Each structure stands twice: as structure tokens, then as C-alpha cells.
Amino acid sequence: xxxxxxxxxxxxxxxxxxxxxxxxxxGAVLFIYDELFKQEQVRHVLVRHEQAxxxxxxxxARSTDKVxxxxxxxxxxxxxxxxxxATAYMDSIPMVIISGQVPTAAIGLDAFQEVDTVGxxxxxxxxxxxxxxxxxxxPAIKKAFYIAKTGRPGPVLVDIPKDxxxxxxxxxxxQEVSLRSYNPVVKGHSGQIRxxxxxxxxxxxxxxxxxxxxxxxxxxxQVTKLxxxxxxxxxxxxxxxxxxxxxxxxxxxxxxxxxxxxANMAMHYCDVLLAVGARxxxxxxxxxxxxQAEPRKIxxxxxxxxxxxxxxxxxxxxxxxxxxxxxELSRLxxxxxxxxxxxxxxxxxxxxxxxxxxxxxYKNSAEVIKPQFVVQKLWEVTGGDAFVCSDxxxxxxxxxQYYHFDEPRRWINSGGLGTMGFGLPAAMGVQxxxxxxxxxxxxxxxxxxxxxxxxxxxxQFRLPIKVLSLNNRYLGMVRxxxxxxHGNRYSESYMDSLPDFxxxxxxxxxxxxxxxxxxxxxxxxxxxxxxxxNDLVFLDFQVDPTENVYxxxxxxxxxxxxxxxxxxx
Amino acid sequence: xxxxxxxxxxxxxxxxSRVSGLFSARxxxxxxxxxxxxxxxxxxxxxxxxxGSDDVVEQITKQLNKLIEVVKVVDLSEAAHIERELMLIKxxxxxxxxxxxxxxxxxxxxxxxxxxxxSYVVELTGSLDKLDSFxxxxxxxxxLETVRTGVSGIGRGDRILKV
Numbered sequence: 027x028x029x030x031x032x033x034x035x036x037x038x039x040x041x042x043x044x045x046x047x048x049x050x051x052x053g054a055v056l057f058i059y060d061e062l063f064k065q066e067q068v069r070h071v072l073v074r075h076e077q078a079x080x081x082x083x084x085x086x087a088r089s090t091d092k093v094x095x096x097x098x099x100x101x102x103x104x105x106x107x108x109x110x111x112a113t114a115y116m117d118s119i120p121m122v123i124i125s126g127q128v129p130t131a132a133i134g135l136d137a138f139q140e141v142d143t144v145g146x147x148x149x150x151x152x153x154x155x156x157x158x159x160x161x162x163x164x165p166a167i168k169k170a171f172y173i174a175k176t177g178r179p180g181p182v183l184v185d186i187p188k189d190x191x192x193x194x195x196x197x198x199x200x201q202e203v204s205l206r207s208y209n210p211v212v213k214g215h216s217g218q219i220r221x222x223x224x225x226x227x228x229x230x231x232x233x234x235x236x237x238x239x240x241x242x243x244x245x246x247x248q249v250t251k252l253x254x255x256x257x258x259x260x261x262x263x264x265x266x267x268x269x270x271x272x273x274x275x276x277x278x279x280x281x282x283x284x285x286x287x288x289a290n291m292a293m294h295y296c297d298v299l300l301a302v303g304a305r306x307x308x309x310x311x312x313x314x315x316x317x318q319a320e321p322r323k324i325x326x327x328x329x330x331x332x333x334x335x336x337x338x339x340x341x342x343x344x345x346x347x348x349x350x351x352x353x354e355l356s357r358l359x360x361x362x363x364x365x366x367x368x369x370x371x372x373x374x375x376x377x378x379x380x381x382x383x384x385x386x387x388y389k390n391s392a393e394v395i396k397p398q399f400v401v402q403k404l405w406e407v408t409g410g411d412a413f414v415c416s417d418x419x420x421x422x423x424x425x426x427q428y429y430h431f432d433e434p435r436r437w438i439n440s441g442g443l444g445t446m447g448f449g450l451p452a453a454m455g456v457q458x459x460x461x462x463x464x465x466x467x468x469x470x471x472x473x474x475x476x477x478x479x480x481x482x483x484x485x486q487f488r489l490p491i492k493v494l495s496l497n498n499r500y501l502g503m504v505r506x507x508x509x510x511x512h513g514n515r516y517s518e519s520y521m522d523s524l525p526d527f528x529x530x531x532x533x534x535x536x537x538x539x540x541x542x543x544x545x546x547x548x549x550x551x552x553x554x555x556x557x558x559x560n561d562l563v564f565l566d567f568q569v570d571p572t573e574n575v576y577x578x579x580x581x582x583x584x585x586x587x588x589x590x591x592x593x594x595x
Numbered sequence: 596x597x598x599x600x601x602x603x604x605x606x607x608x609x610x611x612s613r614v615s616g617l618f619s620a621r622x623x624x625x626x627x628x629x630x631x632x633x634x635x636x637x638x639x640x641x642x643x644x645x646x647g648s649d650d651v652v653e654q655i656t657k658q659l660n661k662l663i664e665v666v667k668v669v670d671l672s673e674a675a676h677i678e679r680e681l682m683l684i685k686x687x688x689x690x691x692x693x694x695x696x697x698x699x700x701x702x703x704x705x706x707x708x709x710x711x712x713x714s715y716v717v718e719l720t721g722s723l724d725k726l727d728s729f730x731x732x733x734x735x736x737x738x739l740e741t742v743r744t745g746v747s748g749i750g751r752g753d754r755i756l757k758v
Contacts, residue, residue, distance in 0.1 A: 145612070148612065173663060206666055206758060207663060208663050330661070332654065336654060
């Protein structure tokens with residue numbers, strides 16, 4: 027079948043069963059848009075800024091197990107997409123980004139809207155490909171989807187010059203991809219898994235620490251099964267929330283910079299640590315020297331060999347898909363002697379004492395809305411069933427701390443790159459993927475303004491997202507650090523001249539409500555999830571401007587050196 | 596510590612910048628880097644001389660392996676291997692220096708491959724140390740131009756890097 031390059035691009039997306047394509051048209055992709063117009067299978071979602079197209083595709087991918095797809099034009103279209111691509115790369119999200127490029131003959135001649143997209147994105151993609159021949163379009167797209175979703179997932183960019191989309195060539199979609207240079211390991215080494223099982227069974231002070239890899243590999247069930255078999259405490263990283271039910275008694279909360287006292291203490295003082303799909307990053311273990319000063323055996327399961335022994339030396343590395351490895355580990359433990367709960371009784375007692383610190387308690391107020399209170403009420407009102415998308419800052423941490431995720435893929439946030447402006451566009455992708463589910467954005471007045479134009483997209487596609495802005499008139503996390511570490515000099519962290527967000531939401535055709543009284547929080551949330559179920563509602567919560575996120579492990583400090591509250595300052 | 600890393604990678608546009616970009620992005624050292632196609636024109640062989648602690652070098656090989664276009668990576672310096680580098684050096688050769696230079700080239704088993712009435716171009720192959728020694732053995736003043744390929748390496752005996 028002879029098709030034009032543009033037809034081939036669209037046919038490839040159809041073959042990959044792409045439901046939604048998030049994008050923005052422009053000169054270099056006009057032929058592709060013309061073909062999109064002529065078909066209905068791939069639905070295009072017109073965003074208001076290319077960054078949002080990539081975040082929306084990202085949210086779609088995070089909340090499902092599918093590849094998110096975005097389409098942008100050359101030059102500024104591609105550069106605007108870069109923040110989105112880097113966000114997905116840092117969190118290993120499977121995505122394919124198709125970018126238009128100036129015609130082949132114009133490449134390198136500083137043409138209008140020309141930029142070296144492959145060069146600019148090279149450090150923040152899993153792979154990228156500049157297609158120089160129409161016959162390479164289909165293999166390149168096939169390869170892009172394959173690379174994006176296999177191994178440690180990540181974004182793959184395919185850059186296609188305009189002239190190629192207008193040429194004609196024979197089309198057939200490749201059935202398979204085989205790359206001699208890329209064969210991710212899936213099954214773990216059985217000898218290593220046996221060693222791991224042995225270590226776990228001998229543990230006196232065990233700890234299971236799971237990260238985003240568990241979510242990406244859909245291994246939450248396997249983690250839960252293994253944890254129950256062993257009766258060990260479990261902590262999740264920020265990226266791993268929902269990888270183990272937060273309401274379970276073996277769950278000790280999130281760990282890290284703003285993790286719970288019990289999770290951080292247990293992480294530090296455990297004698298055997300099972301790390302699953304996590305990478306010991308600076309926000310999780312703080313200072314690696316401090317962490318490694320305490321002796322313990324570490325078993326680390328990860329699909330990416332370069333994540334193993336990168337910041338912390340491990341004793342039993344297991345490279346493989348965490349789901350497969352956990353299943354094998356479970357089988358081994360099931361077949362062997364039953365784990366003896368007495369081994370860990372003293373450890374659980376110790377954890378109980380740490381828990382008694384009740385580090386997540388906060389002083390509520392009848393006068394001013396506490397941001398934690400809003401998140402807590404959202405959790406209650408939605409019965410823990412919402413998809414929660416967050417931006418970046420204090421509100422992100424409160425969302426992670428006070429919305430208790432029992433299921434994976436419900437917590438959508440930019441953990442690695444920390445991209446402000448991520449929440450709302452990501453929520454668009456989530457809502458499209460789950461049209462009947464409650465989707466909430468927890469944001470602040472700083473973050474929301476970085477991609478607020480997407481309220482317009484939400485209107486066009488009738489997305490009933492609920493935006494909860496914890497408006498404290500500060501770039502809260504910056505202010506918190508300035509308070510703690512920069513002598514209360516609030517350099518440029520105060521937000522003056524804020525818009526009336528409720529009116530702004532109304533201007534976009536949505537419902538906007540400003541909430542100032544703590545007693546209104548719950549009734550408003552109830553109303554939003556009943557009466558306004560099918561509308562986008564923007565809730566502008568006027569919260570306590572000076573509230574801080576606790577506990578906190580200061581950058582460069584060890585996990586045991588936590589600031590638990592203002593009295594520790 | 597100094598390491599010689601050898602890799603096979605797809606002979607595709609951009610593959611080289613992926614490798615060099617990785618080194619700069621992650622702050623790894625490159626002392627030299629050489630690359631050329633192999634007997635299979637779809638594949639290139641690269642030799643990178645780098646330095647770093649064992650942990651850093653382990654990360655370097657892992658990160659290289661992660662690049663989609665990299666087919667195989669081996670740290671040659673882990674076992675017996677051979678390193679060679681080619682140098683072309685243009686030297687002034689007039690009067691008594693002419694004879695002296697010729698003798699020096701012979702001692703180092705180099706070859707003179709271009710002759711004018713005032714200069715030679717000397718071709719010299721050997722380990723990095725040998726080339727360095729030649730440069731220090733001759734009078735600095737006489738050196739007009741130096742070009743070196745960087746180290747190429749291969750394992751001894753049964754150590755074979757091939758797909």
C-alpha cells in the first residue's frame with residue numbers, strides 16, 4: 027500500500043492502538059494534522075502549550091499501563107516540549123513524542139522554526155531518532171514504542187522533517203522489533219534470588235523499601251503478597267506511593283526528606299533492607315555516608331543495572347523486572363520454612379515506639395485553614411478513590427503525606443524533575459484515561475500559574491477535574507527553606523498581585539470557589555463531588571501562609587536527623 | 596585509576612554524541628576517544644581512555660550499556676590487553692639535526708614518511724608511553740606539529756569483543 031509520510035505516521039499510531047494524541051499544530055506538522063483530520067480512531071487533544079501536551083500524555087501513561095503520545099511542531103514546539111520530556115525521563119515514564127522538523131534540505135541552514143531537536147533532547151530521552159527517509163518512518167515509530175515501554179521505561183522522541191511527511195512510499199507496519207544492542211533483562215538471576223530469600227528469612231530488623239519501579243512494573247500485588255508472607259514493615263518512596271496499601275498496618279508511611287519518623291528510623295536501623303524499584307536518591311536517604319555508616323545487608327531489585335550500587339553499595343543485586351523477581355521470591359519463601367514472627371517481634375515493638383511520636387499530627391485551627399486539613403478532607407470525601415495529581419512544592423508533600431493511597435497509579439506527581447506546572451495538564455491525561463473517576467489536582471498558587479492556560483483545554487474537552495489550590499501567597503517550599511536555612515530572608519518567594527482565581531476559573535467557563543473558613547472545607551468538597559461532579563471546579567483555599575512541611579530531613583543530613591516540628595528549629 | 600574501555604556501537608548518526616554527551620553530562624573524564632567502523636560496516640568500535648575510582652568506572656560501563664545504540668562494552672584494562680596509538684609528528688630537519696632525527700626515529704622504530712629539505716614527517720606507533728618518550732627524547736624546539744590518534748585497544752589471546 028503506497029501512502030504519504032503523514033499517512034504512515036497516523037497509520038502507525040493507529041497500529042499502536044493510540045487512543046489520545048496530545049498536541050499542538052504548526053508548520054512542520056501540517057501534513058500530519060491533515061491526516062489526523064481525516065480519521066477518527068486517534069483522538070487529538072489540543073492543548074494550549076506544548077509543555078502541557080507532554081505532561082498530559084505523561085499523566086495518561088502514569089495512570090494506565092499504556093504509552094503516552096504527544097505531537098509537536100519544530101523549533102519552539104519542540105523546545106516547549108523539553109520540560110515535559112525531561113519530567114517523564116526523570117520518572118521513567120513510557121512516552122513517544124513525535125516532533126516535526128524543517129524539510130531535510132533546510133536542516134542545518136538556520137531555517138525558520140529550526141532547532142536541533144534530537145540534539146537538545148538527547149540528554150533527557152531514553153532514545154531519539156531523526157528520520158531521514160520516508161521508508162524509515164514506520165520502523166522508527168515501531169522502535170520508539172518498543173523502547174519506550176520495555177526495560178526501564180522512558181520517553182522516546184521521533185523527529186520527522188516536513189518533506190518526508192509529504193513524500194509517498196510503500197507502507198507495512200513491522201510486526202516485531204529486534205535490536206542487537208537492546209535486550210533488557212526481565213528474569214532475575216535465580217541464585218541471587220535464593221541468596222535474597224535466605225537473607226530476608228534471617229533478618230531481625232527487616233525493612234521493605236519500594237519505589238516507582240513497583241508502580242511502573244505493575245507489581246503492587248506482588249509487593250503486598252511478599253510483605254504479608256514475611257510480615258515485614260514496608261515504606262514507599264514519593265514515586266512509589268500506592269505500591270503498598272497505605273491503610274495496611276505493616277505500612278510505616280513514606281520515607282525520605284518529608285517521610286515519617288518511623289519510616290526513616292526503620293530505614294536507617296534495619297539489618298536487612300529489601301529495595302525494590304527504588305534508587306536511593308538524595309531526597310530518600312539524605313547523605314549516603316551517614317546512611318552507610320550503619321551496617322546492614324541490602325538486597326536491591328531493579329531492571330536498570332545502573333541504578334544498582336550507584337549511590338549506595340548493595341550486597342545482593344538482582345537485575346530484572348521487579349514483578350517477575352518478586353514472584354519468584356514469593357514462590358521460594360512459600361516453598362521453604364515459614365518465617366518466624368518471633369524473629370522480628372522486638373523490631374516491631376521498636377517501630378511501635380517510633381510510631382508513638384505521631385509525627386504526622388498537626389495543630390488544626392478554627393480560624394485559618396490548615397493545608398494538611400484540606401488534603402485529609404479530600405481523602406475522606408473521595409473515600410481514597412481519587413486520582414490525585416500534584417504540582418511541586420509544599421502542597422505536593424502534604425498531598426503525599428495526608429492522602430493515603432491504597433492502590434497504584436493513583437498518585438501522579440513529578441518526583442524526579444520536580445516540575446511546577448505538571449499537575450493540571452497531567453490531570454487532563456488522567457481524566458481522559460479514566461472518564462468516570464474522580465480526578466483532583468492538588469496545587470498551589472505558584473505552580474498552577476505555570477500551566478493555568480490549560481483550563482481552556484479542560485473546557486474544550488469537558489474534563490471535570492477538581493483543582494484544589496492551597497493558596498498561601500508564598501512559594502511555600504522556597505519560603506520554608508528560607509525560613510530554616512536563610513535567616514528568614516524571604517527573597518522573591520512572596521506572591522503579590524495574585525489574580526482572583528475563582529473569577530479566573532469562571533472566565534475560562536468553569537466554576538470557581540474561594541474558601542476561607544476551615545468549617546467550609548468539608549461541605550465545599552462534598553458539594554464539589556456531588557452537585558458539581560461533572561464540572562471542573564477550581565477551589566481556591568486561602569490557607570495558613572506560614573505552615574511548614576514536617577518532618578524534614580535537611581539536605582545533606584542523615585535520615586535520623588529529622589526536624590519534627592517548629593520546636594526542633 | 597586509568598581505564599581503557601572498548602565498545603561496539605551501531606554505526607549511526609548521533610551515536611558518537613550520545614557517548615560523548617554521556618561523559619560530559621555525568622562529569623566523567625575522557626583522556627582520549629577513538630572511533631572507526633569495524634569489518635562490519637554497520638558497527639563501529641570505540642576505545643575510550645578514562646580515569647576514575649572503581650565505582651565511577653563501574654557506573655561508566657553501566658551507563659554506556661544503557662545507551663540504545665551501544666552493543667557491547669568491555670573494560671580492557673581489567674585483564675591483559677594491548678594498547679596502541681599512532682602519532683604523526685612533523686619536525687624541523689636541517690643541518691646536523693637531520694641525521695640526529697633520523698637516528699632517533701630508527702631507535703623508536705618509527706618511519707619517516709615525508710621529506711622536504713627542511714622537515715620530516717615521522718610516523719610512530721606504540722603505547723602512549725612510547726609516544727610520550729619520543730616527544731621528550733627529541734629537542735622540543737624542532738617539533739612543528741603533532742597529531743595523535745588516541746589509544747586503540749584490544750584484549751590479548753582469547754578475549755574477543757565481537758557480536
